[in-house]
Amino acid sequence: xxxxxxxxxxxxxxxxxxxxxxxxxxxxxxxxxxxxxxxxxxxxxxxxxxxxxxxxxxxxxxxxxxxxxxxxxxxxxxxxxxxxxxx
Numbered sequence: 001x002x003x004x005x006x007x008x009x010x011x012x013x014x015x016x017x018x019x020x021x022x023x024x025x026x027x028x029x030x031x032x033x034x035x036x037x038x039x040x041x042x043x044x045x046x047x048x049x050x051x052x053x054x055x056x057x058x059x060x061x062x063x064x065x066x067x068x069x070x071x072x073x074x075x076x077x078x079x080x081x082x083x084x085x086x087x
Contacts, residue, residue: 017024028035057068
């Protein structure tokens with residue numbers, strides 16, 4: 001994440017970058033082959049379904065299991081009402 005076109009905060013700056021610009025600079029200059037920033041307005045529109053969560057869990061790597069845990073614990077009420085497994 002890192003910003004939004006909806007002008008969420010001061011000039012569209014995402015909260016974490018606003019409060020810790022040095023950390024953001026370190027991440028963006030870390031030298032990785034590719035860095036992708038996704039605006040908050042996009043993440044608010046992203047959908048994930050029960051079968052997506054199952055596939056993430058089945059990958060079985062530490063990163064996949066961490067992502068699965070985060071995604072399933074974020075908002076159990078929202079997931080139960082929207083994750084029918086049907087796209």
